Amino acid sequence: MTQTTLITGASSGIGLELAKVFARNHYNLILVARSEDKLYDLQRELSQQHNIEVVVCAYDLTDKAAPTQLYAQLQQQNLTVDVLVNNAGYGDYGDFICSDWEKIQGMILLNILALTHLTRLFLPAMCDRGSGKVLNVSSTAAFQPGPMMAVYFATKAYVLSFSEAIAAETEAQGITVTTLCPGPTQSSFISTANMDKMALASSVSADKIPTAAEVAQFGYDALSKGKVVAVYGLANQLLTFSTRLMPRGLLRKSVKQFLAAE
Numbered sequence: 001m002t003q004t005t006l007i008t009g010a011s012s013g014i015g016l017e018l019a020k021v022f023a024r025n026h027y028n029l030i031l032v033a034r035s036e037d038k039l040y041d042l043q044r045e046l047s048q049q050h051n052i053e054v055v056v057c058a059y060d061l062t063d064k065a066a067p068t069q070l071y072a073q074l075q076q077q078n079l080t081v082d083v084l085v086n087n088a089g090y091g092d093y094g095d096f097i098c099s100d101w102e103k104i105q106g107m108i109l110l111n112i113l114a115l116t117h118l119t120r121l122f123l124p125a126m127c128d129r130g131s132g133k134v135l136n137v138s139s140t141a142a143f144q145p146g147p148m149m150a151v152y153f154a155t156k157a158y159v160l161s162f163s164e165a166i167a168a169e170t171e172a173q174g175i176t177v178t179t180l181c182p183g184p185t186q187s188s189f190i191s192t193a194n195m196d197k198m199a200l201a202s203s204v205s206a207d208k209i210p211t212a213a214e215v216a217q218f219g220y221d222a223l224s225k226g227k228v229v230a231v232y233g234l235a236n237q238l239l240t241f242s243t244r245l246m247p248r249g250l251l252r253k254s255v256k257q258f259l260a261a262e
């Protein structure tokens with residue numbers, strides 16, 4: 001029987017590319033984001049190309065009621081979620097004390113609360129069935145504090161810690177929980193997070209950064225193998241490993257330099 005994957009943040013970047021990878025592998029899809037038009041365009045493209053069923057669910061996941069509403073809608077439509085991909089998320093660059101509180105609050109609601117709530121809603125039925133997969137998108141940011149992106153780095157540390165714990169809790173029930181940790185990736189993330197103000201941003205050319213399609217394929221492969229933590233690329237793997245060996249003070253200092261403003 002054809003399996004169904006729910007993907008949040010499917011209207012652009014890594015989420016959109018994940019939708020394409022799952023479609024190529026003959027999964028039916030439930031696409032979630034705010035941009036309804038983009039989701040309908042993707043629905044048309046993927047359902048025609050791959051002969052799969054694609055359901056569009058336009059929700060603002062910073063709305064605390066949205067996960068429950070989405071879950072109820074899918075129950076009403078008798079749709080089972082076999083794979084849950086919590087990908088929607090954004091960052092914000094700048095001094096914390098000058099930050100826009102609405103943007104910070106929305107980031108916590110999206111990156112942490114919605115991801116946790118959706119996992120809580122969809123995981124029990126997977127455990128009852130004795131099968132299911134979750135892919136939570138974190139970041140290499142999860143492995144250290146991030147001066148100038150303090151809240152974003154902290155949200156991704158939460159995603160990594162939460163997902164690893166849930167992986168351990170549910171493995172005996174036939175569930176795998178994979179945390180995908182990309183480093184910088186080509187997408188609208190950098191402009192949404194105002195990261196063009198970062199000194200390093202102007203010195204790194206876009207073609208040196210992996211595409212969202214490359215990261216999505218890596219995430220899909222890691223999920224298929226049931227990997228618990230999947231860091232994209234050798235350089236990022238070395239970097240995240242080195243954070244374990246470095247004294248915290250030195251780590252803070254070097255990340256501060258790396259993330260410094262122009």
Ligand SMILES: NC(=O)c1ccc[n+]([C@@H]2O[C@H](COP(=O)([O-])OP(=O)(O)OC[C@H]3O[C@@H](n4cnc5c(N)ncnc54)[C@H](OP(=O)(O)O)[C@@H]3O)[C@@H](O)[C@H]2O)c1
Nearest residue numbers: 009011012013014033034035061089139184185187188189
């Ligand atoms: N790009 C990178 O360098 C990078 C590196 C590491 C980790 N990541 C992580 O990868 C994930 C995907 O990011 P991306 O790079 O693909 O960025 P992106 O192109 O900006 O995509 C973000 C996605 O999240 C959705 N989204 C944003 N706010 C939402 C809301 N309130 N409700 C529902 N959906 C919302 C957006 O759709 P709508 O605007 O249509 O709602 C969009 O589909 C994020 O969790 C990000 O933290 C990215």
